Amino acid sequence: MLTMKQFVLGVIAIALLLPPMAAAKKINVVTATTDMAALAQEVGGDRISVDSIAKGYQDPHFVEAKPSFLLKLRQADLLIVVGLQLEIGWLPPLITQSGNPRIQVGAAGYLDASQFAEILEIPQGVVTRAMGDVHPLGNPHYWLDPDNGRRVAKGIAGKLAELDPPDASYFQERFQDFDKRLTAAEQKWDGEMAPYHGSKVVTYHNSFTNFAKHFQLDVIGYVEPRPGIPPTPSHTLDLIGLMKRENCKLVLVEPYFDLKTPNSIGSATGAKVLVYLPSVGGEKQVTNYFELFDYDIDLLKKAFQ
Numbered sequence: 001m002l003t004m005k006q007f008v009l010g011v012i013a014i015a016l017l018l019p020p021m022a023a024a025k026k027i028n029v030v031t032a033t034t035d036m037a038a039l040a041q042e043v044g045g046d047r048i049s050v051d052s053i054a055k056g057y058q059d060p061h062f063v064e065a066k067p068s069f070l071l072k073l074r075q076a077d078l079l080i081v082v083g084l085q086l087e088i089g090w091l092p093p094l095i096t097q098s099g100n101p102r103i104q105v106g107a108a109g110y111l112d113a114s115q116f117a118e119i120l121e122i123p124q125g126v127v128t129r130a131m132g133d134v135h136p137l138g139n140p141h142y143w144l145d146p147d148n149g150r151r152v153a154k155g156i157a158g159k160l161a162e163l164d165p166p167d168a169s170y171f172q173e174r175f176q177d178f179d180k181r182l183t184a185a186e187q188k189w190d191g192e193m194a195p196y197h198g199s200k201v202v203t204y205h206n207s208f209t210n211f212a213k214h215f216q217l218d219v220i221g222y223v224e225p226r227p228g229i230p231p232t233p234s235h236t237l238d239l240i241g242l243m244k245r246e247n248c249k250l251v252l253v254e255p256y257f258d259l260k261t262p263n264s265i266g267s268a269t270g271a272k273v274l275v276y277l278p279s280v281g282g283e284k285q286v287t288n289y290f291e292l293f294d295y296d297i298d299l300l301k302k303a304f305q
């Protein structure tokens, strides 16, 4: 005789082994980050289920692996990564350990979204990770330019159509609708940011380049001496000197960094120190791609006024 506990465990085990019945038609999409999930959701609509591994308030370079990630990856039909080695510190072993042939690098269910985006700061010459740079292939924070959001959404729609040909026109229509809404939102955002073109900012990590390019802001320096390397006293002193010479009055900090050094820079220079959101889900109320820009542009407008 099975005990009730054994029975329940048995049912759960069978449920995990069997493909889900009612949801069998939905493409099970797993993304490395919330921004890729938000873009996939825009074009995938109700034909996909989508789940992100990293949370929007976490540093996407350094995510602590959990057993639950493996379960997600085992069941995925499609894995979307940011690429450019953003996830190299945590995702590759999980992909291997998942044993899911659909999402291995090079398989049809593995999508590196960086191939669709305009990539800035591609290094020239030989770059090694020993140099302490977590951006060896160019700046991986490209989703913070809405034009890249559009390009990535289009690429995802194409991949979903490839995996689910009968729904190809559905994904295409969803993309066109997203494109239209994004174009309208961009006009609004561009107008709101126009008075601040050329404004100087410092950011903690080098995650703001694509945003700054799109909205014509000038990032003059970083709290980190190199991407992924914590602040040092000598670099902080140099940065304070630079900010004073350039009359830079704003330091933007990603939500996952300590505010101690930014605050001391703020005191020394009279600059405001603000936490900006590099990702959807960085704050609870920022639940989609549009709300991410709404939030950050609102923050910047208030800072520059």
Ligand SMILES: [Zn+2]
Binding pocket: 061, 134, 135, 140, 141, 205, 206, 207, 227
């Ligand atoms: Zn980075």
